[in-house]
Amino acid sequence: MFLPVNMKDMKKRGWDQPDFVLVTGDAYVDHHSFGTAIISRLLERFGYKVAILAQPDFRSCEDFKRFGRPRLGFLINSGVVDSMVNNFSVFHHRRRVDEYSPGGVAGRRPDRAVIVYSNRAREAYKDVPVIIGGLEASLRRLGHYDYWEDKVRRSILMDSRADLLIYGMGEKAIINVAEALDSGIAPGDITWIPGTCYHTSDFVDDGETVVLPAFEEIAESKKAYGESFVMQYRENDYINGRRLAESYGGNSYVVQNPPQQPLDRQELDDVYELPFENEVHPMYKEDIPAFREVKFSIVSNRGCFGDCSFCALTYHQGRQVRSRSKESIVREATALTKKPDFKGYIHDVGGPTANFRHPACDRQLKYGVCKDKDCLYPKPCRNMNIDHKDYLEVLRAVRQLPGVKKVFIRSGIRYDYLMADKNRDFLWELCKYHVSGTLKVAPEHISPRVLSYMGKPRREVFTDFVEEYNKMNRKLGKKQYLIPYLISSHPGSTLDDAIDLALFLKDYGFIPDQVQDFYPTPGTLATAMYYTETDPRTGEHIYVAKKMEDKRMQRALIHYNKEENRKWVVKALEKAGRPDLIGVLLGGSRGAGHEHSKESYKGNRGGKDTGRQYKGRGAKADRGHRGW
Incomplete structure:
Protein backbone atom coordinates (compact mmCIF):
# COMPACT_ATOMS: atom_id res chain seq x y z
CA MET A 1 0.00 0.00 0.00
CA PHE A 2 1.30 3.44 -0.93
CA LEU A 3 1.69 6.00 1.82
CA PRO A 4 -1.05 8.66 2.06
CA VAL A 5 -1.06 11.40 -0.57
CA ASN A 6 -4.27 13.09 0.60
CA MET A 7 -6.66 13.28 3.54
CA LYS A 8 -8.80 10.45 2.15
CA ASP A 9 -5.81 8.08 2.26
CA MET A 10 -5.11 9.12 5.84
CA LYS A 11 -8.67 8.38 6.92
CA LYS A 12 -8.46 4.92 5.34
CA ARG A 13 -5.53 4.23 7.62
CA GLY A 14 -7.37 5.63 10.61
CA TRP A 15 -5.01 8.56 11.05
CA ASP A 16 -6.15 11.87 12.46
CA GLN A 17 -2.75 13.46 11.98
CA PRO A 18 0.55 12.50 10.32
CA ASP A 19 3.78 12.58 12.28
CA PHE A 20 5.66 13.88 9.26
CA VAL A 21 4.73 15.38 5.93
CA LEU A 22 7.48 14.59 3.45
CA VAL A 23 7.61 17.22 0.70
CA THR A 24 9.46 16.41 -2.55
CA GLY A 25 9.99 17.96 -5.96
CA ASP A 26 9.63 14.57 -7.68
CA ALA A 27 6.50 12.68 -8.52
CA TYR A 28 5.74 10.00 -5.93
CA VAL A 29 7.45 6.77 -6.93
CA ASP A 30 7.67 4.13 -4.20
CA HIS A 31 10.98 2.65 -5.32
CA HIS A 32 14.34 2.60 -3.58
CA SER A 33 16.01 4.63 -6.31
CA PHE A 34 14.04 7.59 -4.97
CA GLY A 35 15.22 8.93 -1.63
CA THR A 36 11.69 9.97 -0.67
CA ALA A 37 10.63 6.32 -0.78
CA ILE A 38 13.54 5.15 1.37
CA ILE A 39 13.13 7.79 4.07
CA SER A 40 9.36 7.46 4.25
CA ARG A 41 9.41 3.66 4.41
CA LEU A 42 12.18 3.67 6.99
CA LEU A 43 10.22 6.03 9.23
CA GLU A 44 7.18 3.80 8.74
CA ARG A 45 9.27 0.81 9.86
CA PHE A 46 10.04 2.68 13.10
CA GLY A 47 6.38 3.37 13.74
CA TYR A 48 6.02 6.91 12.39
CA LYS A 49 3.10 8.10 10.27
CA VAL A 50 4.35 9.71 7.06
CA ALA A 51 2.28 11.46 4.41
CA ILE A 52 3.75 12.30 0.98
CA LEU A 53 3.33 15.76 -0.53
CA ALA A 54 4.77 15.29 -4.02
CA GLN A 55 5.26 18.27 -6.32
CA PRO A 56 2.93 20.56 -4.36
CA ASP A 57 1.54 23.80 -5.74
CA PHE A 58 4.27 26.16 -4.54
CA ARG A 59 2.52 29.40 -5.47
CA SER A 60 0.88 29.53 -2.04
CA CYS A 61 0.99 27.60 1.23
CA GLU A 62 -2.47 26.03 0.82
CA ASP A 63 -1.21 22.71 -0.52
CA PHE A 64 1.06 22.43 2.51
CA LYS A 65 -2.07 22.25 4.67
CA ARG A 66 -3.37 19.21 2.78
CA PHE A 67 -2.86 16.81 5.69
CA GLY A 68 -3.40 19.27 8.49
CA ARG A 69 -0.71 20.08 11.00
CA PRO A 70 2.02 17.39 11.18
CA ARG A 71 2.74 16.29 14.74
CA LEU A 72 6.54 16.27 14.45
CA GLY A 73 7.53 18.20 11.35
CA PHE A 74 7.96 18.74 7.64
CA LEU A 75 10.71 16.79 5.85
CA ILE A 76 11.73 18.56 2.66
CA ASN A 77 13.84 17.64 -0.35
CA SER A 78 14.01 18.92 -3.93
CA GLY A 79 13.90 15.42 -5.42
CA VAL A 80 16.51 13.02 -6.74
CA VAL A 81 18.20 15.78 -8.77
CA ASP A 82 19.20 19.27 -7.71
CA SER A 83 16.35 21.56 -8.77
CA MET A 84 18.58 24.05 -10.59
CA VAL A 85 20.36 21.30 -12.54
CA ASN A 86 16.97 19.76 -13.21
CA ASN A 87 15.51 23.03 -14.50
CA PHE A 88 18.44 24.56 -16.41
CA SER A 89 21.06 23.42 -18.90
CA VAL A 90 24.69 24.38 -18.49
CA PHE A 91 24.03 27.18 -21.01
CA HIS A 92 21.31 28.58 -18.70
CA HIS A 93 18.49 27.47 -21.00
CA ARG A 94 15.38 26.29 -19.18
CA ARG A 95 14.87 22.59 -19.81
CA ARG A 96 11.77 21.47 -21.66
CA VAL A 97 11.60 18.05 -19.98
CA ASP A 98 11.57 16.93 -16.35
CA GLU A 99 12.36 13.22 -16.19
CA TYR A 100 10.94 12.98 -12.66
CA SER A 101 7.51 14.44 -13.47
CA PRO A 102 4.44 12.78 -15.00
CA GLY A 103 4.85 12.64 -18.75
CA GLY A 104 8.18 14.43 -18.43
CA VAL A 105 6.35 17.77 -18.18
CA ALA A 106 8.62 20.54 -16.90
CA GLY A 107 7.63 23.30 -14.49
CA ARG A 108 6.17 21.24 -11.66
CA ARG A 109 9.03 22.03 -9.27
CA PRO A 110 10.31 25.53 -8.48
CA ASP A 111 13.85 26.77 -8.85
CA ARG A 112 15.68 26.34 -5.52
CA ALA A 113 12.93 23.98 -4.46
CA VAL A 114 14.21 23.34 -0.92
CA ILE A 115 14.10 27.05 -0.09
CA VAL A 116 10.68 27.58 -1.67
CA TYR A 117 9.11 24.52 -0.03
CA SER A 118 10.60 25.33 3.37
CA ASN A 119 9.24 28.86 3.34
CA ARG A 120 5.80 27.67 2.24
CA ALA A 121 5.79 25.13 5.09
CA ARG A 122 6.63 27.95 7.51
CA GLU A 123 3.75 30.00 6.15
CA ALA A 124 1.37 27.09 6.64
CA TYR A 125 2.40 26.25 10.23
CA LYS A 126 4.87 28.69 11.76
CA ASP A 127 5.93 26.60 14.75
CA VAL A 128 6.19 23.16 13.08
CA PRO A 129 9.81 21.95 12.75
CA VAL A 130 11.26 21.97 9.23
CA ILE A 131 14.04 19.49 8.40
CA ILE A 132 15.69 19.65 4.99
CA GLY A 133 17.74 16.96 3.26
CA GLY A 134 18.52 15.32 -0.06
CA LEU A 135 21.12 16.22 -2.65
CA GLU A 136 20.21 19.89 -2.97
CA ALA A 137 20.49 20.52 0.77
CA SER A 138 23.49 18.23 1.23
CA LEU A 139 25.67 19.98 -1.35
CA ARG A 140 24.66 23.44 -0.14
CA ARG A 141 25.07 22.80 3.55
CA LEU A 142 27.73 25.51 3.92
CA GLY A 143 28.64 28.63 1.95
CA HIS A 144 28.89 27.57 -1.70
CA TYR A 145 29.48 28.91 -5.18
CA ASP A 146 26.26 29.18 -7.16
CA TYR A 147 26.76 28.89 -10.92
CA TRP A 148 23.35 30.29 -11.82
CA GLU A 149 23.90 33.57 -9.92
CA ASP A 150 27.67 33.47 -10.32
CA LYS A 151 28.30 34.27 -6.69
CA VAL A 152 28.84 32.62 -3.32
CA ARG A 153 25.57 31.96 -1.53
CA ARG A 154 24.91 31.32 2.13
CA SER A 155 24.26 27.91 3.59
CA ILE A 156 20.86 26.72 2.43
CA LEU A 157 20.03 26.25 6.09
CA MET A 158 19.98 30.04 6.41
CA ASP A 159 17.99 30.83 3.28
CA SER A 160 15.41 28.10 3.88
CA ARG A 161 14.93 29.05 7.55
CA ALA A 162 14.87 25.33 8.33
CA ASP A 163 15.56 24.04 11.83
CA LEU A 164 17.93 21.27 10.83
CA LEU A 165 19.73 19.98 7.74
CA ILE A 166 20.52 16.31 7.15
CA TYR A 167 23.39 15.76 4.72
CA GLY A 168 24.66 12.65 3.00
CA MET A 169 22.69 9.42 2.98
CA GLY A 170 20.28 10.23 5.77
CA GLU A 171 18.81 6.95 7.06
CA LYS A 172 20.52 6.94 10.46
CA ALA A 173 20.24 10.67 10.95
CA ILE A 174 16.51 10.86 10.19
CA ILE A 175 15.68 8.19 12.76
CA ASN A 176 17.84 9.98 15.36
CA VAL A 177 16.09 13.27 14.57
CA ALA A 178 12.62 11.69 14.65
CA GLU A 179 13.28 10.09 18.03
CA ALA A 180 14.60 13.37 19.44
CA LEU A 181 11.53 15.30 18.24
CA ASP A 182 9.21 12.55 19.46
CA SER A 183 10.74 12.76 22.93
CA GLY A 184 9.88 16.45 23.11
CA ILE A 185 13.30 17.96 22.44
CA ALA A 186 13.05 21.34 20.75
CA PRO A 187 14.57 21.44 17.24
CA GLY A 188 17.05 24.12 18.29
CA ASP A 189 18.45 21.79 20.94
CA ILE A 190 19.14 18.90 18.53
CA THR A 191 22.83 19.64 18.04
CA TRP A 192 24.62 16.33 18.55
CA ILE A 193 23.50 14.06 15.72
CA PRO A 194 26.16 13.03 13.16
CA GLY A 195 25.27 13.85 9.58
CA THR A 196 23.39 17.04 10.50
CA CYS A 197 23.94 20.80 10.37
CA TYR A 198 22.32 23.35 12.64
CA HIS A 199 22.24 27.12 13.06
CA THR A 200 23.23 28.68 16.38
CA SER A 201 24.18 31.97 17.98
CA ASP A 202 25.72 30.17 20.95
CA PHE A 203 28.70 28.52 19.29
CA VAL A 204 31.64 27.80 21.58
CA ASP A 205 34.93 26.69 20.08
CA ASP A 206 35.91 23.51 21.90
CA GLY A 207 39.38 23.39 20.38
CA GLU A 208 38.47 20.34 18.30
CA THR A 209 36.11 22.07 15.87
CA VAL A 210 37.50 23.28 12.56
CA VAL A 211 36.47 26.93 12.26
CA LEU A 212 36.14 27.78 8.57
CA PRO A 213 36.72 31.22 7.07
CA ALA A 214 33.65 33.39 7.70
CA PHE A 215 30.97 33.58 5.02
CA GLU A 216 31.69 37.25 4.46
CA GLU A 217 35.31 36.36 3.75
CA ILE A 218 34.62 33.55 1.26
CA ALA A 219 32.02 35.72 -0.48
CA GLU A 220 34.69 38.38 -1.13
CA SER A 221 37.88 36.35 -1.53
CA LYS A 222 38.30 33.48 -3.98
CA LYS A 223 41.45 32.46 -2.13
CA ALA A 224 39.50 32.15 1.13
CA TYR A 225 36.76 30.23 -0.69
CA GLY A 226 39.27 27.71 -2.01
CA GLU A 227 40.84 27.29 1.43
CA SER A 228 37.43 26.72 3.00
CA PHE A 229 36.49 24.09 0.42
CA VAL A 230 39.70 22.14 1.01
CA MET A 231 39.11 22.23 4.77
CA GLN A 232 35.60 20.85 4.29
CA TYR A 233 36.80 18.19 1.88
CA ARG A 234 39.39 16.91 4.36
CA GLU A 235 36.81 16.42 7.11
CA ASN A 236 34.29 14.38 5.14
CA ASP A 237 34.84 10.97 6.74
CA TYR A 238 32.97 9.51 9.69
CA ILE A 239 36.13 8.20 11.38
CA ASN A 240 38.58 11.08 11.06
CA GLY A 241 36.25 13.95 10.12
CA ARG A 242 35.81 16.77 12.64
CA ARG A 243 33.02 19.21 13.38
CA LEU A 244 32.99 22.34 11.19
CA ALA A 245 31.72 25.85 11.95
CA GLU A 246 31.11 28.72 9.54
CA SER A 247 30.26 32.16 10.92
CA TYR A 248 27.76 34.67 9.58
CA GLY A 249 28.09 38.20 10.86
CA GLY A 250 30.38 37.21 13.71
CA ASN A 251 27.77 35.97 16.22
CA SER A 252 25.83 33.49 14.09
CA TYR A 253 27.14 30.10 12.98
CA VAL A 254 26.20 27.13 10.85
CA VAL A 255 27.72 24.07 12.48
CA GLN A 256 28.26 20.79 10.64
CA ASN A 257 28.57 17.69 12.78
CA PRO A 258 30.86 14.89 11.52
CA PRO A 259 29.35 12.53 8.91
CA GLN A 260 27.13 9.62 9.85
CA GLN A 261 28.68 6.18 9.76
CA PRO A 262 27.75 4.43 6.48
CA LEU A 263 25.22 1.62 6.69
CA ASP A 264 26.81 -1.80 7.05
CA ARG A 265 25.79 -4.71 4.82
CA GLN A 266 22.92 -5.90 7.02
CA GLU A 267 21.58 -2.37 7.38
CA LEU A 268 21.73 -1.83 3.62
CA ASP A 269 19.90 -5.11 3.07
CA ASP A 270 17.21 -4.02 5.51
CA VAL A 271 16.77 -0.64 3.82
CA TYR A 272 16.54 -2.00 0.28
CA GLU A 273 14.09 -4.68 1.37
CA LEU A 274 11.61 -2.30 2.97
CA PRO A 275 8.02 -2.89 1.71
CA PHE A 276 8.21 -0.71 -1.39
CA GLU A 277 5.43 -0.96 -3.97
CA ASN A 278 8.19 -0.53 -6.60
CA GLU A 279 5.75 1.36 -8.80
CA VAL A 280 4.60 4.85 -9.69
CA HIS A 281 1.65 6.01 -7.60
CA PRO A 282 -1.60 5.19 -9.46
CA MET A 283 -2.82 8.81 -9.17
CA TYR A 284 -0.65 9.61 -12.20
CA LYS A 285 -2.14 9.02 -15.63
CA GLU A 286 1.22 9.36 -17.39
CA ASP A 287 4.42 7.49 -16.70
CA ILE A 288 7.50 8.95 -15.01
CA PRO A 289 10.38 8.79 -17.55
CA ALA A 290 13.09 8.38 -14.90
CA PHE A 291 11.34 5.34 -13.44
CA ARG A 292 11.60 3.46 -16.73
CA GLU A 293 15.38 3.54 -16.32
CA VAL A 294 15.41 2.01 -12.84
CA LYS A 295 12.32 -0.17 -12.60
CA PHE A 296 14.23 -3.33 -13.43
CA SER A 297 17.57 -2.21 -12.00
CA ILE A 298 19.13 -3.24 -8.69
CA VAL A 299 21.30 -1.10 -6.43
CA SER A 300 24.31 -3.12 -5.35
CA ASN A 301 26.49 -0.57 -3.55
CA ARG A 302 26.95 2.96 -2.23
CA GLY A 303 29.88 5.34 -2.04
CA CYS A 304 32.79 5.71 -4.41
CA PHE A 305 36.55 5.84 -3.89
CA GLY A 306 37.09 7.00 -7.48
CA ASP A 307 37.07 10.61 -6.24
CA CYS A 308 36.67 12.34 -9.61
CA SER A 309 36.99 16.10 -9.23
CA PHE A 310 33.75 16.87 -11.08
CA CYS A 311 31.59 14.41 -9.14
CA ALA A 312 29.69 15.22 -5.93
CA LEU A 313 29.47 11.60 -4.80
CA THR A 314 32.39 11.83 -2.40
CA TYR A 315 30.83 14.90 -0.77
CA HIS A 316 27.36 13.32 -0.55
CA GLN A 317 27.79 9.55 -0.20
CA GLY A 318 31.42 9.46 0.92
CA ARG A 319 34.47 7.55 -0.24
CA GLN A 320 33.85 4.41 1.82
CA VAL A 321 32.05 1.86 -0.33
CA ARG A 322 29.41 -0.37 1.22
CA SER A 323 27.43 -3.08 -0.56
CA ARG A 324 24.39 -5.30 -0.16
CA SER A 325 24.67 -9.04 0.29
CA LYS A 326 24.33 -11.43 -2.61
CA GLU A 327 21.29 -12.96 -0.92
CA SER A 328 19.47 -9.63 -0.68
CA ILE A 329 20.18 -8.79 -4.31
CA VAL A 330 18.97 -12.21 -5.43
CA ARG A 331 15.75 -11.78 -3.46
CA GLU A 332 15.09 -8.48 -5.21
CA ALA A 333 15.90 -9.96 -8.61
CA THR A 334 13.55 -12.86 -7.94
CA ALA A 335 10.76 -10.41 -7.09
CA LEU A 336 11.39 -8.53 -10.35
CA THR A 337 10.96 -11.73 -12.37
CA LYS A 338 7.44 -12.06 -10.98
CA LYS A 339 6.28 -8.66 -12.23
CA PRO A 340 3.77 -8.99 -15.08
CA ASP A 341 5.71 -6.63 -17.35
CA PHE A 342 9.12 -8.25 -16.75
CA LYS A 343 10.61 -9.30 -20.10
CA GLY A 344 13.59 -11.23 -18.79
CA TYR A 345 16.08 -8.36 -18.61
CA ILE A 346 17.70 -6.93 -15.48
CA HIS A 347 18.86 -3.51 -16.67
CA ASP A 348 21.57 -2.97 -14.08
CA VAL A 349 23.20 -4.40 -10.99
CA GLY A 350 25.40 -1.58 -9.84
CA GLY A 351 25.63 1.77 -8.14
CA PRO A 352 27.78 4.88 -8.34
CA THR A 353 30.47 2.57 -9.75
CA ALA A 354 29.27 -0.91 -10.57
CA ASN A 355 32.48 -2.85 -9.91
CA PHE A 356 33.14 -1.40 -6.44
CA ARG A 357 31.81 -3.80 -3.81
CA HIS A 358 33.97 -3.14 -0.76
CA PRO A 359 36.07 -0.42 0.88
CA ALA A 360 39.23 0.46 -1.01
CA CYS A 361 41.47 -0.95 1.71
CA ASP A 362 41.38 -2.36 5.23
CA ARG A 363 43.03 0.74 6.65
CA GLN A 364 39.93 2.80 5.84
CA LEU A 365 37.90 0.76 8.29
CA LYS A 366 40.25 1.62 11.15
CA TYR A 367 41.66 5.05 10.31
CA GLY A 368 39.18 6.43 7.78
CA VAL A 369 39.92 7.57 4.24
CA CYS A 370 43.23 9.27 3.53
CA LYS A 371 42.91 13.05 3.68
CA ASP A 372 45.73 13.82 1.24
CA LYS A 373 45.81 10.80 -1.03
CA ASP A 374 43.44 9.37 -3.64
CA CYS A 375 42.80 5.66 -3.96
CA LEU A 376 43.09 5.42 -7.76
CA TYR A 377 44.86 8.59 -8.87
CA PRO A 378 47.48 8.94 -10.25
CA LYS A 379 47.62 5.16 -10.00
CA PRO A 380 45.99 2.55 -7.76
CA CYS A 381 47.30 2.69 -4.19
CA ARG A 382 49.48 -0.25 -3.20
CA ASN A 383 47.20 -0.84 -0.17
CA MET A 384 44.09 -1.22 -2.33
CA ASN A 385 42.10 -4.44 -2.26
CA ILE A 386 41.60 -5.14 -5.96
CA ASP A 387 39.15 -8.00 -6.25
CA HIS A 388 36.07 -8.64 -8.41
CA LYS A 389 35.20 -12.05 -6.94
CA ASP A 390 32.30 -10.85 -4.80
CA TYR A 391 30.72 -8.91 -7.66
CA LEU A 392 31.12 -11.88 -9.98
CA GLU A 393 29.32 -14.11 -7.50
CA VAL A 394 26.43 -11.64 -7.39
CA LEU A 395 26.17 -11.44 -11.18
CA ARG A 396 26.34 -15.21 -11.58
CA ALA A 397 23.59 -15.74 -9.02
CA VAL A 398 21.26 -13.21 -10.65
CA ARG A 399 21.72 -14.38 -14.23
CA GLN A 400 21.03 -17.99 -13.21
CA LEU A 401 17.57 -17.17 -11.86
CA PRO A 402 14.64 -18.72 -13.74
CA GLY A 403 13.12 -16.18 -16.10
CA VAL A 404 16.23 -14.01 -16.36
CA LYS A 405 17.51 -13.79 -19.93
CA LYS A 406 20.20 -11.16 -19.51
CA VAL A 407 21.77 -9.05 -16.78
CA PHE A 408 23.23 -5.76 -17.98
CA ILE A 409 25.64 -3.36 -16.29
CA ARG A 410 24.56 0.15 -17.18
CA SER A 411 25.76 2.21 -14.21
CA GLY A 412 29.33 2.11 -15.48
CA ILE A 413 32.57 0.49 -14.40
CA ARG A 414 35.95 1.92 -13.46
CA TYR A 415 38.18 0.51 -16.17
CA ASP A 416 41.34 1.56 -14.29
CA TYR A 417 40.27 -0.59 -11.33
CA LEU A 418 39.50 -3.44 -13.73
CA MET A 419 42.89 -3.09 -15.42
CA ALA A 420 44.63 -3.16 -12.03
CA ASP A 421 43.10 -6.60 -11.40
CA LYS A 422 45.57 -9.15 -12.75
CA ASN A 423 42.79 -11.72 -12.92
CA ARG A 424 40.79 -11.28 -16.13
CA ASP A 425 37.81 -13.40 -15.09
CA PHE A 426 35.65 -10.31 -14.58
CA LEU A 427 36.48 -8.91 -18.01
CA TRP A 428 35.71 -12.28 -19.60
CA GLU A 429 32.31 -12.60 -17.91
CA LEU A 430 31.57 -8.93 -18.46
CA CYS A 431 32.02 -9.28 -22.22
CA LYS A 432 30.34 -12.68 -22.43
CA TYR A 433 27.24 -12.03 -20.33
CA HIS A 434 26.72 -8.42 -19.26
CA VAL A 435 27.21 -6.04 -22.16
CA SER A 436 24.12 -4.95 -24.10
Missing part, protein backbone atom coordinates in the same frame (compact mmCIF):
# COMPACT_ATOMS: atom_id res chain seq x y z
CA GLY A 437 26.05 -4.35 -27.31
CA THR A 438 27.85 -1.38 -25.81
CA LEU A 439 29.68 -0.81 -22.55
CA LYS A 440 29.68 2.53 -20.76
CA VAL A 441 33.10 3.81 -19.68
CA ALA A 442 34.22 7.30 -18.75
CA PRO A 443 37.68 8.40 -19.87
CA GLU A 444 36.24 11.97 -19.86
CA HIS A 445 39.29 13.39 -21.68
CA ILE A 446 42.72 12.38 -22.97
CA SER A 447 44.89 15.44 -22.23
CA PRO A 448 47.37 14.67 -19.41
CA ARG A 449 46.83 18.13 -17.98
CA VAL A 450 43.04 17.89 -17.94
CA LEU A 451 43.08 14.34 -16.61
CA SER A 452 45.25 15.48 -13.71
CA TYR A 453 42.66 18.11 -12.73
CA MET A 454 39.87 15.57 -13.15
CA GLY A 455 41.61 12.96 -11.03
CA LYS A 456 41.25 10.46 -13.87
CA PRO A 457 43.80 7.85 -15.02
CA ARG A 458 46.30 8.45 -17.80
CA ARG A 459 45.17 8.10 -21.40
CA GLU A 460 47.32 4.96 -21.77
CA VAL A 461 45.16 3.18 -19.19
CA PHE A 462 42.15 3.83 -21.38
CA THR A 463 43.81 2.77 -24.64
CA ASP A 464 45.15 -0.37 -22.95
CA PHE A 465 41.63 -1.13 -21.75
CA VAL A 466 40.29 -0.63 -25.28
CA GLU A 467 42.82 -3.18 -26.54
CA GLU A 468 41.95 -5.68 -23.80
CA TYR A 469 38.20 -5.19 -24.35
CA ASN A 470 38.49 -5.67 -28.12
CA LYS A 471 40.77 -8.67 -27.69
CA MET A 472 38.32 -10.31 -25.30
CA ASN A 473 35.38 -9.72 -27.63
CA ARG A 474 37.31 -11.17 -30.57
CA LYS A 475 38.09 -14.20 -28.46
CA LEU A 476 34.39 -14.58 -27.65
CA GLY A 477 33.34 -13.97 -31.25
CA LYS A 478 31.29 -10.92 -30.26
CA LYS A 479 30.86 -7.53 -31.91
CA GLN A 480 30.53 -5.21 -28.95
CA TYR A 481 31.42 -1.56 -28.60
CA LEU A 482 32.25 1.11 -26.06
CA ILE A 483 30.37 4.25 -25.08
CA PRO A 484 33.01 6.66 -23.79
CA TYR A 485 31.69 9.64 -21.88
CA LEU A 486 33.54 12.91 -22.44
CA ILE A 487 33.48 16.29 -20.70
CA SER A 488 34.24 19.49 -22.53
CA SER A 489 35.46 22.73 -20.93
CA HIS A 490 36.48 21.11 -17.66
CA PRO A 491 38.60 23.47 -15.51
CA GLY A 492 42.16 23.29 -16.81
CA SER A 493 41.07 22.38 -20.34
CA THR A 494 42.47 24.86 -22.87
CA LEU A 495 41.58 25.12 -26.52
CA ASP A 496 44.76 23.17 -27.30
CA ASP A 497 43.56 20.36 -25.03
CA ALA A 498 40.21 20.30 -26.81
CA ILE A 499 42.00 20.10 -30.18
CA ASP A 500 44.14 17.28 -28.87
CA LEU A 501 40.98 15.39 -27.88
CA ALA A 502 39.40 15.99 -31.29
CA LEU A 503 42.48 14.63 -33.07
CA PHE A 504 42.54 11.63 -30.78
CA LEU A 505 38.90 10.88 -31.63
CA LYS A 506 39.60 11.40 -35.35
CA ASP A 507 42.46 8.94 -35.26
CA TYR A 508 40.48 6.38 -33.30
CA GLY A 509 37.48 6.68 -35.60
CA PHE A 510 35.03 7.58 -32.86
CA ILE A 511 32.65 10.53 -32.77
CA PRO A 512 30.37 10.60 -29.71
CA ASP A 513 26.74 11.52 -30.19
CA GLN A 514 26.53 13.22 -26.80
CA VAL A 515 29.09 15.18 -24.81
CA GLN A 516 28.57 16.84 -21.47
CA ASP A 517 29.84 20.35 -21.07
CA PHE A 518 31.27 20.82 -17.59
CA TYR A 519 28.46 21.89 -15.25
CA PRO A 520 29.61 23.63 -12.05
CA THR A 521 27.46 22.27 -9.23
CA PRO A 522 28.00 22.76 -5.49
CA GLY A 523 30.06 20.22 -3.60
CA THR A 524 32.71 19.35 -6.19
CA LEU A 525 36.40 20.15 -6.34
CA ALA A 526 36.06 21.03 -10.02
CA THR A 527 33.44 23.67 -9.20
CA ALA A 528 35.87 25.23 -6.72
CA MET A 529 38.43 25.22 -9.53
CA TYR A 530 35.93 26.82 -11.90
CA TYR A 531 35.08 29.64 -9.51
CA THR A 532 38.54 30.39 -8.16
CA GLU A 533 40.45 29.62 -11.40
CA THR A 534 42.99 27.82 -9.25
CA ASP A 535 43.55 24.35 -7.95
CA PRO A 536 42.54 25.09 -4.33
CA ARG A 537 44.73 22.26 -3.07
CA THR A 538 47.90 23.93 -4.36
CA GLY A 539 46.93 27.51 -5.18
CA GLU A 540 48.16 26.96 -8.75
CA HIS A 541 46.41 29.14 -11.35
CA ILE A 542 44.53 27.19 -14.01
CA TYR A 543 42.74 28.19 -17.20
CA VAL A 544 38.94 28.00 -17.09
CA ALA A 545 36.68 28.38 -20.12
CA LYS A 546 33.93 30.64 -18.75
CA LYS A 547 32.77 32.57 -21.80
CA MET A 548 29.99 30.81 -23.67
CA GLU A 549 31.92 31.26 -26.92
CA ASP A 550 34.94 29.43 -25.51
CA LYS A 551 32.74 26.64 -24.16
CA ARG A 552 30.96 26.27 -27.51
CA MET A 553 34.27 25.97 -29.34
CA GLN A 554 35.54 23.23 -27.04
CA ARG A 555 32.30 21.31 -27.35
CA ALA A 556 32.14 21.76 -31.11
CA LEU A 557 35.64 20.31 -31.51
CA ILE A 558 34.47 17.02 -30.02
CA HIS A 559 31.50 17.07 -32.42
CA TYR A 560 33.62 18.26 -35.33
CA ASN A 561 31.74 16.03 -37.76
CA LYS A 562 28.44 17.87 -37.32
CA GLU A 563 27.66 20.43 -39.97
CA GLU A 564 26.17 22.87 -37.47
CA ASN A 565 29.53 22.93 -35.64
CA ARG A 566 31.64 23.64 -38.70
CA LYS A 567 31.95 27.39 -38.14
CA TRP A 568 32.85 26.88 -34.48
CA VAL A 569 35.52 24.31 -35.34
CA VAL A 570 37.07 26.68 -37.89
CA LYS A 571 36.93 29.54 -35.39
CA ALA A 572 38.54 27.40 -32.68
CA LEU A 573 41.38 26.21 -34.90
CA GLU A 574 42.08 29.71 -36.17
CA LYS A 575 42.05 31.14 -32.64
CA ALA A 576 44.49 28.43 -31.52
CA GLY A 577 46.80 29.18 -34.46
CA ARG A 578 46.13 25.76 -36.03
CA PRO A 579 44.40 26.51 -39.36
CA ASP A 580 46.46 23.64 -40.81
CA LEU A 581 44.11 21.26 -39.00
CA ILE A 582 40.92 22.53 -40.64
CA GLY A 583 41.31 20.06 -43.50
CA VAL A 584 42.22 17.29 -41.07
CA LEU A 585 39.07 17.58 -38.99
CA LEU A 586 36.65 18.83 -41.64
CA GLY A 587 38.05 17.20 -44.76
CA GLY A 588 36.13 13.99 -44.25
CA SER A 589 38.92 11.60 -45.25
CA ARG A 590 41.30 9.58 -43.16
CA GLY A 591 44.21 9.39 -45.62
CA ALA A 592 46.79 12.12 -45.22
CA GLY A 593 44.61 13.82 -42.66
CA HIS A 594 44.62 10.67 -40.56
CA GLU A 595 48.41 10.56 -40.49
CA HIS A 596 48.51 14.27 -39.77
CA SER A 597 46.24 13.88 -36.77
CA LYS A 598 48.38 11.10 -35.35
CA GLU A 599 51.49 13.20 -35.76
CA SER A 600 49.77 16.21 -34.20
CA TYR A 601 49.39 14.62 -30.79
CA LYS A 602 51.86 11.75 -30.71
CA GLY A 603 54.04 13.62 -28.25
CA ASN A 604 51.32 13.20 -25.61
CA ARG A 605 50.33 9.75 -26.67
CA GLY A 606 51.56 6.55 -25.13
CA GLY A 607 51.09 2.88 -25.76
CA LYS A 608 50.36 1.08 -28.98
CA ASP A 609 47.93 2.15 -31.66
CA THR A 610 45.13 -0.10 -30.47
CA GLY A 611 42.12 1.87 -31.65
CA ARG A 612 41.46 0.32 -35.02
CA GLN A 613 38.42 -1.57 -33.78
CA TYR A 614 37.37 1.02 -31.26
CA LYS A 615 33.82 1.97 -32.19
CA GLY A 616 30.95 3.40 -30.25
CA ARG A 617 27.57 5.00 -30.12
CA GLY A 618 26.82 8.12 -28.19
CA ALA A 619 24.55 8.06 -25.20
CA LYS A 620 23.27 10.59 -22.77
CA ALA A 621 25.33 10.62 -19.59
CA ASP A 622 23.38 10.37 -16.36
CA ARG A 623 25.29 12.49 -13.86
CA GLY A 624 22.61 12.50 -11.23
CA HIS A 625 23.44 11.09 -7.81
CA ARG A 626 20.67 9.61 -5.81
CA GLY A 627 20.05 10.02 -2.12
CA TRP A 628 17.61 11.61 0.25
